[in-house]
Amino acid sequence: MKLNKLKIGKTETSGNLLLAPMADVTNLAFRLLCRQNGADLTYTEMISADALLNENRKSILKGLSSPEDRPFGVQLVGSSPEKLREAALFIEDEYKPELIDVNMGCPAKRIIGTGCGSALLNSQKLVYEIISELTGVLKTPVTAKIRILRSEEKTLEIARLIEEAGASALTVHGRRAEQMYSENSDLTAIRAVKQELSIPVIANGDIRDEESAEAALDFTGCDGLMIGRAAMGNPFIFRRIRHYLETGERLELDRQVRQLEDFENYIALLEKYDLQTSTNLRMHAHWFTKGLHGSRQIREKINNLKDGKAMIELIKDFSREKY
Template identity: 85%
Template sequence: MKLNKLKIGKIETSGNLLLAPMADVTNLAFRLLCRQNGADITYTEMISADALLNRNRKALLKGLSSPADRPFGIQLVGSSPEKLREAAIFIEDEYKPELIDVNMGCPAKRITGTGCGSALLNSKTAVYEIISEMTAVLKTPVTAKIRILEREEKTLEIARLIERAGASALTVHGRKAKQMYSGSSDLAAIRAVKRELSIPVIANGDIRDEESAEATLDFTGCDGLMIGRAAIGNPFIFKRIKHYLETGEKLEVNRQAQQLEDLKTYVALLEEYNLCSSTNVRMHAHWFTKGLHGSRQIREKINNLKDGKALIELIGNYSQPK
């Protein structure tokens, strides 16, 4: 059995599978669906510290949670230690998450262009100040998510600084920022970080099925796995991986029927939490129907729908050929 408990600060979970924070993806409804499928910890999509401090409505909605969405983390993005600290204090008081994460890995130009995300890794001073400013004032455990750097020693130096500043865990995406999502995740680089630190290290990147999950855990020795793009439109991946890590056997499932069922549940959750108006339902529906028989036709119908209830009705009347 390779599915171990995960302890971050005072938070302890029965498993070690985490849902990555993803922009426009990990809203409350999607997090709940992934949790129903076995995710042990979920993170919100990244929230701008500046937007939170300005009480931007869209930013405030991103932090929305529910009792069923526990334990969960809120990920902050920013470049100012002072603003990140103040935003984190607001988050702790307003949302009471189990974890607060700092985005130090996003490679998107709109993020790095403002000195945020992976751009922070260019300044050891900024990395240390941001984490230490937050851990000095928060009761909530602080985590960080980074990408690897050009030289291994520089990656290890950043990782050591994050631990020394008081972070309770570190997630490492095994690609350099310039790679974006091309090429392969460097498991050796992640393993080097794990061997260097005493806090939990979470592996991220290229975990897309049962075999890659097992191989990543075995090779890196990491304390947990963070699954990102492979979960988009496919939250059932958590159930598949968890079952495999627990039993060594693969789940037999009708993938297309499961996709439809997950889509119906997802839209129902959006309706339940009044998130349809703030979520690109069509975009998510397209992800969920990828690979389905007649997917082009069903996507055309989805594009003409006005609300979530109409989408549920359409999906309810749609069945895959045997």
């Protein structure tokens, strides 16, 4: 069995499969759906420290949780140690997450253009200041998520500084920022970080199915796996990987039925937590219909709809026509 427990600070999970923080994706409804499918720990979308301190309603909504959404982490993005500290203290008091994560890996131009995300990796001093500022005042364990650098030694230097500053865990995405999501994730670089640190290290990047999950765990020796883009519209991936790691067998499934059920559950959760107006439903519908029979025609018609239930009926009608 390769599905080990994961302990970060005082939080211990029954497994080591994590949902990555993703902008416009990991709202409360989607996190709950992934958790129902076997995710052991989930993270919110990244929340801008500046926006949160300016009482931006959308940013405040991103931290929304529920008793079923435990344990969960809130990810913060920013470049000012002082503002990040103030925002983290607010999050600790308001949302009471099990973990507070600092985004040091986002490669998006709009993020690095403000000196945030992976741009932070250009300054070892700032990386250390940010983590130590948070760990010095928070009761909540602090984690960080980084991308690798061109030089392995510089990646290891950053990783060591994050640990020395008091972080309780580190997630490493095995691509450089300039690669965005192209080329393959570098498992060798992730393994080097794991071998260097004593805190838990989570592998991220190209965890897309059962075999890639097993290979990443075996090769890197990491304490857990973080799944990102492969979960978009496909929360069932957690159940598939968990089953495979525990039994060595693949789950047989009807993709058409399973994705429709997941999308229906997602719509119901959005309604339950009043998140419809703050979610790009069409974008999520496109992800949930990816790979289905006639998905191109379905997506074209979905673009004319705004209501989730109407989208579900459209997919059902199309399926009935096909079969």
